[in-house]
Amino acid sequence: MAQRNLDVYKRLLTYSRPYLRRIILAMIASLGVAATDVATAKLVQPLVDYVLNVQNLMFVNLVPVVVFSLAGVKCVSRYVQDYFMKTAGQLVVQDLRNEMYDHSINLSMRYYSKHTVGSMVSRILNDINMLQKSAADELVAMIREGLTLIGMVGLLFYNDWRLAIVAFIVLPVAVIPASQIGRRIKKYVRKSLTNMSTLTAILQESFSGIKVVKAFGTERAEKEKFHRENWNFYQRMRKVIRYDSATAPIMEALASCGFAGVLWYGVQRVMDGAITQGELMSFLAAMGMMYGPMKRLIKSNNVIQKAIGAAERVFEMLDLQPDLTDCEGAIALPRCRGHVVFDKVDFAYDDEPVLRGFSIDVPPGKMIAVVGASGAGKSTLIGLLARFYDPVAGKILIDGYDIATVTQNSLKQQIALVDQETFLFHDTLYNNIRYSNPAATDAKVEEAARLAYADEFIREMPEGYQTIIGDRGVRLSGGQRQRICIARAILRDAPILLLDEATSALDTQSESVVQKALANLMKERTTFVIAHRLSTVMHADEILVLHEGVLVEQGRHNDLLEAGGVYRRLHDMQFEDRR
Ligand SMILES: Nc1ncnc2c1ncn2[C@@H]1O[C@H](COP(=O)(O)OP(=O)(O)OP(=O)(O)O)[C@@H](O)[C@H]1O
Numbered sequence: 342m343a344q345r346n347l348d349v350y351k352r353l354l355t356y357s358r359p360y361l362r363r364i365i366l367a368m369i370a371s372l373g374v375a376a377t378d379v380a381t382a383k384l385v386q387p388l389v390d391y392v393l394n395v396q397n398l399m400f401v402n403l404v405p406v407v408v409f410s411l412a413g414v415k416c417v418s419r420y421v422q423d424y425f426m427k428t429a430g431q432l433v434v435q436d437l438r439n440e441m442y443d444h445s446i447n448l449s450m451r452y453y454s455k456h457t458v459g460s461m462v463s464r465i466l467n468d469i470n471m472l473q474k475s476a477a478d479e480l481v482a483m484i485r486e487g488l489t490l491i492g493m494v495g496l497l498f499y500n501d502w503r504l505a506i507v508a509f510i511v512l513p514v515a516v517i518p519a520s521q522i523g524r525r526i527k528k529y530v531r532k533s534l535t536n537m538s539t540l541t542a543i544l545q546e547s548f549s550g551i552k553v554v555k556a557f558g559t560e561r562a563e564k565e566k567f568h569r570e571n572w573n574f575y576q577r578m579r580k581v582i583r584y585d586s587a588t589a590p591i592m593e594a595l596a597s598c599g600f601a602g603v604l605w606y607g608v609q610r611v612m613d614g615a616i617t618q619g620e621l622m623s624f625l626a627a628m629g630m631m632y633g634p635m636k637r638l639i640k641s642n643n644v645i646q647k648a649i650g651a652a653e654r655v656f657e658m659l660d661l662q663p664d665l666t667d668c669e670g671a672i673a674l675p676r677c678r679g680h681v682v683f684d685k686v687d688f689a690y691d692d693e694p695v696l697r698g699f700s701i702d703v704p705p706g707k708m709i710a711v712v713g714a715s716g717a718g719k720s721t722l723i724g725l726l727a728r729f730y731d732p733v734a735g736k737i738l739i740d741g742y743d744i745a746t747v748t749q750n751s752l753k754q755q756i757a758l759v760d761q762e763t764f765l766f767h768d769t770l771y772n773n774i775r776y777s778n779p780a781a782t783d784a785k786v787e788e789a790a791r792l793a794y795a796d797e798f799i800r801e802m803p804e805g806y807q808t809i810i811g812d813r814g815v816r817l818s819g820g821q822r823q824r825i826c827i828a829r830a831i832l833r834d835a836p837i838l839l840l841d842e843a844t845s846a847l848d849t850q851s852e853s854v855v856q857k858a859l860a861n862l863m864k865e866r867t868t869f870v871i872a873h874r875l876s877t878v879m880h881a882d883e884i885l886v887l888h889e890g891v892l893v894e895q896g897r898h899n900d901l902l903e904a905g906g907v908y909r910r911l912h913d914m915q916f917e918d919r920r
């Protein structure tokens with residue numbers, strides 16, 4: 342347990358290495374602070390013995406000068422120490438936060454489908470904040486108090502080692518409760534951070550799902566859910582506070598025992614003439630000044646334990662191996678022609694198989710349509726091609742390259758995807774479309790928008806392409822959002838185009854216009870089109886019919902109709918609907 346804490350702490354310290362210069366400077370300044378404290382305690386003795394008792398006027402005039410100079414040194418040192426130590430702490434936290442984000446965004450879709458956005462946010466913000474409040478700020482105090490403590494202890498033993506031993510009897514006694522308390526604090530801080538992440542997840546969900554909340558009038562239930570979790574968080578924090586608050590009184594009680602002992606024994610030694618009154622006073626002053634840092638150090642231990650609790654969670658996250666990475670010696674896939682092969686691909690998200698023995702061979706430039714009931718595995722299929730997941734068995738090849746053996750980056754360069762769930766960023770329309778190709782000029786963006794049949798409505802907006810759309814494009818209609826996403830895919834200019842219900846929200850007329858535009862685009866590209874509306878896919882070079890993850894039919898529209906199978910049934914149902 343203690344070893345693990347130490348490991349976590351050591352690992353945390355490695356992050357401070359780049360800022361060693363600041364830290365050393367701060368430490369030197371701490372030395373100044375500690376030295377002035379020790380000097381103050383030491384000077385009590387000449388004050389009593391030479392100034393007060395002897396009444397030497399020259400020394401009396403010196404007193405304010407000495408006091409003022411000491412204070413000056415202490416103030417400057419303290420400022421330097423605080424400034425450099427705290428900026429170092431902030432920089433360390435910055436680095437950690439960046440590393441957390443970089444690491445998180447590299448994790449696979451599998452990871453993201455199993456964790457709430459809120460909990461991810463919470464780790465990066467709340468856990469690191471806890472670390473910052475604790476480790477960064479407290480490290481300053483630890484070093485300063487530690488140095489002062491060492492100085493005072495030295496002075497005590499130098500003054501009178503017998504008295505010093507009496508004063509220190511309490512120290513080993515104090516260590517036991519301190520370590521117990523530290524352990525509990527760490528435990529409850531960890532737990533409280535778990536609560537905080539649930540709390541963040543609730544927030545994130547209720548705000549991003551605010552329309553559902555409003556539609557079903559479930560504000561009250563949401564409030565209750567939030568209040569309950571907030572209360573749970575308080576319960577955890579209450580435990581932390583309980584142990585935290587007990588620390589100071591326990592230390593106070595122990596310190597008073599030490600004082601009592603020293604007074605009792607010290608006065609006797611003055612009476613025996615073993616030490617002077619001044620020496621006793623100096624000893625008591627040093628002791629008073631020593632218990633201060635000691636108490637604060639023990640309190641610091643609590644805070645450090647909090648930091649370790651948070652750091653454990655942070656490191657757990659950083660230690661997660663991304664389960665989908667570039668393989669050893671992965672090569673960059675050059676711009677491909679778009680020859681796509683699925684070779685006996687099996688896939689499951691969990692245990693339930695979603696694709697079984699799926700094989701196809703698509704020559705470059707062909708348009709492939711994928712149809713089938715909801716949940717048949719259509720989106721999964723193109724997700725595999727985009728390598729969101731790796732197949733459980735089998736291979737996927739592009740131009741003969743197994744996509745598992747090429748760099749993910751180069752693979753993504755070959756692909757433009759319009760997903761079933763349209764997502765737009767909180768940014769201008771220009772930037773939303775340009776997202777797929779940051780180097781594209783405004784003219785290119787506008788051309789893509791024209792092809793996607795989006796130019797017209799964009800120009801009608803108050804600020805045209807400069808209009809900022811909400812974080813989920815709330816100011817656009819479903820069909821408009823889809824057209825922005827299509828424009829984004831067009832601008833990507835990739836050899837493989839994946840359209841997952843890309844035109845489902847458009848009316849029949851706009852859909853046929855967009856289809857025409859896409860048809861132009863598809864000419865030199867391999868395209869996978871998923872659509873429920875069969876009119877969208879009937880012109881495809883090949884139609885794949887998926888049923889519960891199995892490819893059951895394959896062919897052109899007319900052939901499939903004649904065959905009279907699943908496709909025929911789907912077709913007749915839609916035809917009947919229309920009649
Ligand atoms: N991230 C996921 N984790 C676990 N199971 C999933 C995940 N995504 C999809 N599934 C499951 O895999 C199966 C296929 O889903 P998929 O999204 O491929 O269907 P689809 O054919 O695209 O359906 P739709 O027409 O409704 O979009 C479904 O049974 C679904 O429940």
Ligand SMILES: [Mg+2]
Nearest residue numbers: 719720721761
């Ligand atoms: Mg789907």
